Amino acid sequence: MREQMWQRFSARDDRTGPERQQDGRRARVTAAAAVAVGVMTVSAALVPPAASAAARPDAVQQGLNALVHTDGLPAALASVRGRDGRTRTYTAGVGNLATGAKVPVDGQVRIGSNTKTFTAVVVLQLVGEGKIGLDEPIETYLPGLVRGDGIDGRHITVRQILQHTSGIPDYEGYLDEAGLQHRYFDPRDLLDIALQHKADFAPGTGFNYSSTNYVLAGLIVQKVTGRPLAEEIDQRVIKRIGLRHTYFPVPGDRTIREAHPQGYRRDSAGGPLLDFTEMDPSAGWAAGELISTNSDLDQFFTALLAGRLLPAAQLAQMRTTVPIGNTGAGYGLGLISRPLSCGGVYWGHGGDIPGYETRGGATDDGRAADIAVTDIPNDPAGTHHVERLVDTALCGLDHAS
Numbered sequence: 001m002r003e004q005m006w007q008r009f010s011a012r013d014d015r016t017g018p019e020r021q022q023d024g025r026r027a028r029v030t031a032a033a034a035v036a037v038g039v040m041t042v043s044a045a046l047v048p049p050a051a052s053a054a055a056r057p058d059a060v061q062q063g064l065n066a067l068v069h070t071d072g073l074p075a076a077l078a079s080v081r082g083r084d085g086r087t088r089t090y091t092a093g094v095g096n097l098a099t100g101a102k103v104p105v106d107g108q109v110r111i112g113s114n115t116k117t118f119t120a121v122v123v124l125q126l127v128g129e130g131k132i133g134l135d136e137p138i139e140t141y142l143p144g145l146v147r148g149d150g151i152d153g154r155h156i157t158v159r160q161i162l163q164h165t166s167g168i169p170d171y172e173g174y175l176d177e178a179g180l181q182h183r184y185f186d187p188r189d190l191l192d193i194a195l196q197h198k199a200d201f202a203p204g205t206g207f208n209y210s211s212t213n214y215v216l217a218g219l220i221v222q223k224v225t226g227r228p229l230a231e232e233i234d235q236r237v238i239k240r241i242g243l244r245h246t247y248f249p250v251p252g253d254r255t256i257r258e259a260h261p262q263g264y265r266r267d268s269a270g271g272p273l274l275d276f277t278e279m280d281p282s283a284g285w286a287a288g289e290l291i292s293t294n295s296d297l298d299q300f301f302t303a304l305l306a307g308r309l310l311p312a313a314q315l316a317q318m319r320t321t322v323p324i325g326n327t328g329a330g331y332g333l334g335l336i337s338r339p340l341s342c343g344g345v346y347w348g349h350g351g352d353i354p355g356y357e358t359r360g361g362a363t364d365d366g367r368a369a370d371i372a373v374t375d376i377p378n379d380p381a382g383t384h385h386v387e388r389l390v391d392t393a394l395c396g397l398d399h400a401s
Contacts, residue, residue, distance in 0.1 A: 059392050059393075059396055060078055060080060060088075060090055060389065060392065060393050060396070061090050061092070063078075063385075063388075063389035063392055063393075064076040064077075064078055064090055064091070064092035064093075064371075064389070065092050066385065067092065067093075067373055067382075067385060067386065067389070068092045068093040070385075071377055071379075071381075071382040071385055073093065073373045073374060073375050073377065073382070074093050074094060074097055074261070074262070074264055074273065074373075074374045074375055075091070075092065075093035075094060075095055075103045075261045075373065075374040076091070076092045076093055076103075076371065076372070076373045076374075076386075077089070077090065077091050077092075077103060077106065077107060077109070077261065077294055077371070077372045077373075078090040078091075078294060078369065078370070078371045078372075078389070078393065079106060079293070079294030079295040079297070079298050079368075079369070079370050080298075080368070080369045080393045080396075080397065081295070081298040081299075081302065081362075081366075081367065081368040081369070082366075082367065082397055083365055083366040083367060083397070084366075085366075087295055087298065089105050089106045089294070089295065091103035091104075091105060093261075093374070095107065095260075095261035095262060095374075096261070096262045097262065097264070097273065097275075098262075098275070103261050104259035104260060104261060106245075106293045106294060106295050107258070107259050107260040107261050107293065108245055108256050108257065108258045108259065108260040108291050108292065108293050109256075109260060109261070109263070109291070109292070109293070109294075109356045109358060109372045109374075110256070110263065110281060110288075110290075110291055110351075110353045110355060110356045111288075111290050111291065111292045111297065111351050111353075111356070111358050111372075112284065112288045112350075112351020112352050112353035112356065112357070112358060113211070113284075113287060113288050113349055113350060113351035113352070114290065114292070114297060114348075114349045114350065114351045114358060115214075115284065115286065115287060115288045115289055115290040115351065116211075116214045116286075116287055116288070116334045116349060117300075117301075117304070117334045117335055117348075117349045118233050118237050118238075118290060118300075119214050119217050119218055119221070119229070119233065119286045119287070119334065120162050120214075120217065120318065120333050120334025120335065121236070121237055121304065121309050121310060121318075121334070122221050122229075122232050122233055122236050122237065123158065123162060123217050123220065123221060123333075123334075124310050124314040124315075124317065124318055124333065125236055125309070125310060125314070126221065126224055126225070127158075127314055127317075128310065128311045128313070128314045131224050131225075132158060132220065132224055133158065134157070134158050134159045134162075134317060134333075135157050135158070135159055136157060136158055137153060137154050137155065137156060137157055138153045138156050138157065138158060138161060138216060138220065139152075139153040139154040139156075141158075141219075141220045141223050141224060142216065142219055142220060142223060145191075145219075146168075146191075146195070146216065147195070148194075148195040148196070148197070148198075148199065149197070149198040149199060150167070150198055150199030150202070151167070151168055151195060151199045155203050156168070156203045157203070157204075158217075158220065159317075159333065160203050160204060160213075161213035161214070161216050161217055162213065162217060162333040162334055163207075163322060163331060163332065163333055164207055164208060164209050164210055164213055164331060165203065165204055165205075165206065165207050165322065166203050166210070166213055167199040167200045167201040167202055167203050167205070167206065167208070168194060168199065168200070168210055168212045168213060168216070169194045169197040169198070169199065169200055169210060169212060170194065170208070170209065170210035170211055170212055171190045171191070171193040171194040171210075171211060171212050171215070172211050172283075174193050174194075174196075174197070175193070175283060177265070177354055178267055180279060180280070180283050180354065181254075181276060181278075181279040181280065181354070182254070182279070182280055183280055183282075183283070184251065184252065184280050184282050185280075185282045185283045185285070186282075187215050187218060187219060187285050187286070190211075190212065190215050190283065190285065191212065191215055191216065191219075194210070194212040194215075207322055207323075207324070207331065209331075211284070211287035211288065212287075213287075214285075214286045214287035214288075214334075215285060215286055215287060217286055218285060218286025218287075219286075221286075229248075229285075229286055230248035230250070233248055233290075234247070234248060236309075237300070237309060240308075240309065241299065241300065241303040241308055241309065242299075243292070243296045243299060243300060244296070245258060245292060245293045245295075245296050246290060246291065246292040246293070246296045246300070247290070247291055247292075248289060248290055248291075249281055249289060249291060251282065252280070254278045254279055254280050254281075255278055256277065256278075256291055257291070260277070261374045262275050262277045262355075262374065263275075263276050263277045263354070263355020263356045263374050263375070264276060264355060264374055264375045265354045265355055265375060265376065266375075266378075269378060273375065276354045276355040277355055279354060279355070281353065284353060288351060288353055294358075294360065294370040294371065294372055295370075297348075297358070297360060297368075297370040298360070298362065298368035298369070298370055299368075301347060301348050301360070301361050301362035301368055301370075302362045302366060302368045304335075304347075304362075305347060305362055305363075305364055306366075317332075317333060318332050318333040318334065318335050319332050319335060319337070319347070320332055320333070321336075321337055324336070334349070335347055335348075335349065336348060336349055336350070336361070338361070338387075340363075340391055340394060340395055341391050341395055342391075342394075342395035344363065344364075345363075346361040346362060346363045346367075346390070346394055347361050347362060347363070347364075348360050348361020348362065348370075348390075349361070350387075352376050354376070355374065355375070355376075356372060356373070356374060356375075356376075357372065357373050357375070357376045357377065357383065357386065358370060358371065358372045358373075359371050359383075359386045359387050359390050360390050361390070363394060367394050367397045368394075369390050369393035369394050369397075370390075371386055371389055371390055371393075373386060
């Protein structure tokens with residue numbers, strides 16, 4: 001979702017990442033995210049117990065502590081993976097404000113728009129199998145489905161929907177976040193919401209982050225394979241690389257299966273934090289419905305960059321980016337590159353969905369770091385602090401090597 005990522009960004013937007021799409025949405029809905037909460041417990045644990053300590057563990061732990069104490073987030077979790085595959089996990093804050101329960105080590109969270117990378121991988125696998133053409137019009141696979149004001153599936157390619165250069169509006173900007181918790185959306189419902197609005201620009205002439213693009217990508221996967229998107233992601237990605245704590249919720253499932261911190265949101269700025277852990281995630285679908293852990297995300301992005309999920313030709317296409325404004329970041333086909341302060345870039349995505357925000361990714365040399373917090377920061381500085389901590393973790397590993 002959303003990311004929910006409900007954050008919005010475009011070629012004309014100099015904010016950082018898809019994560020900024022939240023600001024645009026929140027101008028149209030009643031929701032606002034956390035400002036302050038007094039939560040104090042801090043823990044760090046090794047997974048597995050014999051794993052070696054990651055570089056600069058104190059810097060990562062201190063960063064998580066600051067997200068709780070300074071940015072007012074209920075809980076923060078991190079997983080940092082070295083080149084040797086050994087992983088250290090961290091927690092800060094409390095996992096349940098009502099009970100004061102500890103934050104589960106490497107607990108499951110809703111990962112929002114990180115789902116887009118999983119969906120893009122499946123599409124690109126089908127490209128490698130000759131079943132989808134990147135530069136084919138989406139009309140080829142969804143005849144007559146995509147029509148609107150300035151929107152025509154005969155003139156929009158698969159590549160353009162994966163790269164957010166289609167000009168199709170983002171349905172998320174027209175949803176009431178507070179009303180999502182118990183409502184089920186069929187993917188066609190989400191598409192219909194977007195098609196009621198005028199195109200953002202002509203296909204291929206701009207960039208605007210839109211979850212509608214990934215609803216279309218999911219529909220194409222289902223049309224080409226004849227199978228539900230959730231099954232294709234499970235078989236082609238999750239099981240293929242052994243992600244033990246990642247799954248696509250079945251329709252109607254509003255729970256999180258394994259140990260997890262509660263997720264929170266506010267109805268209004270300064271209002272009380274409301275428990276939003278249990279929700280119907282269908283408004284995210286191919287764009288944001290997955291549940292996972294930080295360590296599974298580390299494993300996913302590391303495996304992706306190592307060529308374990310895509311042939312070299314398709315991975316190269318995925319890593320071919322367009323600029324995200326003047327941020328220094330680039331958007332490929334469901335994959336974002338971000339510059340590191342210590343040199344080079346890392347590849348990942350990120351996601352926002354009511355209750356949770358996640359940021360992270362991996363480098364070509366096998367380093368990985370992912371961070372989750374249990375509310376979406378209302379102040380953009382809060383999200384920047386999460387992203388900066390990813391940089392701290394990855395550059396700490398670089399300095400230790």
